Every structure is written in structure tokens, then in C-alpha cells.
Amino acid sequence: MPPSQQSAAHKPTLLNWLIAGILGVVAAAAGLLLPRSLQPLAESAPLSAPLAPATEEQSSLEYAPPPLPDLPSPHAMFLRLGLGTIFVLILCVVTLWIGKRWIRPFASAPNANAQLRLLETLPLSGRCSVYLLQAGETKVLAGVDAAGIKALLPLPQEFAGALAELSVTTTEAA
Numbered sequence: 001m002p003p004s005q006q007s008a009a010h011k012p013t014l015l016n017w018l019i020a021g022i023l024g025v026v027a028a029a030a031g032l033l034l035p036r037s038l039q040p041l042a043e044s045a046p047l048s049a050p051l052a053p054a055t056e057e058q059s060s061l062e063y064a065p066p067p068l069p070d071l072p073s074p075h076a077m078f079l080r081l082g083l084g085t086i087f088v089l090i091l092c093v094v095t096l097w098i099g100k101r102w103i104r105p106f107a108s109a110p111n112a113n114a115q116l117r118l119l120e121t122l123p124l125s126g127r128c129s130v131y132l133l134q135a136g137e138t139k140v141l142a143g144v145d146a147a148g149i150k151a152l153l154p155l156p157q158e159f160a161g162a163l164a165e166l167s168v169t170t171t172e173a174a
Helices: 003-009 014-038 074-106 159-173
Strands: 116-123 129-135 138-145 148-155
Touching (some): 014 074
Antiparallel strands (some): 116 129
């Protein structure tokens, strides 16, 4: 398939963006509404008691603070924390799974570079390595260091043929 057709086949469509937008809105709404839904319902109590008229015995500068509310139970707090954490982790896993399935068509296929394969790797000292590649029918030896490729040598088709050529040249020289 020519490169122009490949890029056209992998362009994101409006449907993909619509799905991503809907997922984002659902995640934001869940983040806003879920904590409120996990809170225990407060007992309906009057918001404020009617104030008693000031008497002569009571000075207008005296302040009586309202009583402290009861502390929430630790069990309920840890339950809300645990359920919220589990929900967020599940939401993360689902988002990653959907994202992987959504992005996969845009990634190159694993066999797209079938003409170039890595056969062997030999790490050397430091960040240097020697790679044996197969480009089509030709084997290539590549020397690489931290700065990039330093040597690229095509190898003969068969080792036995190269050894025979070497033995012929050495006998002719002698």
C-alpha cells in the first residue's frame, strides 16, 4: 500500500473524537458527582433556631458558641476513601484499555517493516553495540555507539561462499 493511502486510512475521524469527548465528559462528571453521592445523608435539622429576645440578665456582648458537631466515624471515612480509590483505579484501567484500542489503528503494524529485521545484538563496553540486520536478502552489520551509527557493512550472502573466496585468494597469493 503506498504511503499516501496508508496515511489516509489512519486519519482520525469525527466519530473517534466524539467518543473521546464523551468519555472525557463522563469522567469529569463522575469526578464531580461521585464524592457527593458517597457522603452520608445529613439528618434534616432546622438551619437555625429562633433567637431568644435579649433579656436584661444577658449582656449583648456575651457569645455562646454552638456545640461542636459529632465527629464522623472512621469506618465510614475509610470506606469512602477505599471506594473512591477503587473507582478511580477502575476508571484509569478502562480509560487505558479504550485508549489503546482507539490509538492502535494509528500505530504502524508490527510487520510493516518486513524488509528490515533485527537478527542479533551484541552489546559492547559502554553504550556501544553491534547489530546484525537482514535487509531483504542481504545481511548487514551495524556498529552503533551513543552518538549514532558508526559503521554499516553489508555481509556476503553465505559464509561458506565467503570462506571459499578467502581461501582462493590466499592460495593465489602464495
